[in-house]
Amino acid sequence: MQIITTKSELTRQSAACLRQGKTIGFVPTMGALHEGHASLIRRACSENEVCFVSIFVNPTQFNNAEDLQKYPRTLEKDAQLLESLGVHFVFAPTPDEMYSAEEMAAPFVFDFKGLDEVMEGKMRPGHFNGVVQVVSRLFDLVRPTRAYFGEKDFQQLAIIQHMVERSSMAERFQDIKIIPCPIVREESGLALSSRNERLSDQEKATAVAISQTLFASLEWAKEEGATVADVQQRVIDTINAVDGLEVEYYEIVDQTTLQPTTVFANAIGCVTVYCGPVRLIDNIRYF
Numbered sequence: 001m002q003i004i005t006t007k008s009e010l011t012r013q014s015a016a017c018l019r020q021g022k023t024i025g026f027v028p029t030m031g032a033l034h035e036g037h038a039s040l041i042r043r044a045c046s047e048n049e050v051c052f053v054s055i056f057v058n059p060t061q062f063n064n065a066e067d068l069q070k071y072p073r074t075l076e077k078d079a080q081l082l083e084s085l086g087v088h089f090v091f092a093p094t095p096d097e098m099y100s101a102e103e104m105a106a107p108f109v110f111d112f113k114g115l116d117e118v119m120e121g122k123m124r125p126g127h128f129n130g131v132v133q134v135v136s137r138l139f140d141l142v143r144p145t146r147a148y149f150g151e152k153d154f155q156q157l158a159i160i161q162h163m164v165e166r167s168s169m170a171e172r173f174q175d176i177k178i179i180p181c182p183i184v185r186e187e188s189g190l191a192l193s194s195r196n197e198r199l200s201d202q203e204k205a206t207a208v209a210i211s212q213t214l215f216a217s218l219e220w221a222k223e224e225g226a227t228v229a230d231v232q233q234r235v236i237d238t239i240n241a242v243d244g245l246e247v248e249y250y251e252i253v254d255q256t257t258l259q260p261t262t263v264f265a266n267a268i269g270c271v272t273v274y275c276g277p278v279r280l281i282d283n284i285r286y287f
């Protein structure tokens with residue numbers, strides 16, 4: 001496994017693979033790797049001849065300086081895991097290698113066709129601009145055959161699919177296939193997240209109520225006369241009733257348009273909850 005820190009070396013290695021006709025699987029991450037990431041990486045390694053993983057805590061997608069500063073960074077441990085998974089190339093650049101001073105200063109602008117106006121996009125202004133900025137740059141450098149994204153970040157996945165399939169960048173990325181991967185959870189049901197590392201044992205036990213409530217809501221949705229609005233409110237009230245948890249939003253939306261829906265068909269519920277100072281996200285499908 002080779003660890004690459006410069007864009008020039010990354011393009012040199014990926015171009016060499018493509019010249020040899022090899023398929024490239026790519027998994028972009030922000031590091032502090034866990035079994036959720038590993039599930040994407042195992043798949044990328046098994047479905048492609050070469051596997052690239054990036055580890056980059058992208059400053060342009062953080063709209064909270066403290067969140068950026070406290071984001072866990074565990075490169076040495078991550079590298080050991082990636083080696084054991086059979087990854088060929090790890091790209092771990094510095095922010096200066098990725099962006100010019102102008103790019104760091106001026107926000108990147110992308111037309112999301114409304115996909116960014118709800119949920120995470122509404123709560124974290126500029127977040128998805130930063131995500132598209134970094135992912136489009138990484139795609140240009142790696143030129144993957146397949147790129148793997150987790151359904152845990154459901155809105156992010158929808159936006160990347162829009163970028164590759166329907167946006168002004170679609171032609172540029174027409175050779176890249178986006179592969180969605182299911183959420184990996186702890187046995188307790190808690191969705192794995194790098195941010196879980198910031199939770200105490202007590203907070204982790206408390207946070208289990210998030211997924212438990214989402215699972216329970218599948219049953220509530222089947223109750224006679226249940227409406228989307230009722231189920232949505234019941235989820236919010238149930239989680240807020242737990243000491244130490246505070247819902248930022250819970251929205252049941254159409255999984256394609258991400259717009260609020262009144263029917264459970266094709267619906268997905270996306271939640272963001274503060275557990276102490278740590279912001280956790282999760283989602284559940286109703287169809």
Ligand code: AMP
Nearest residue numbers: 029030031036149150152153183184192
């Ligand atoms: P991150 O490092 O948080 O930016 O995540 C990198 C990729 O791993 C994204 O595509 C995430 O959606 C995915 N991912 C993170 N946590 C999980 C999880 N628990 N299950 C499945 N995929 C995940």
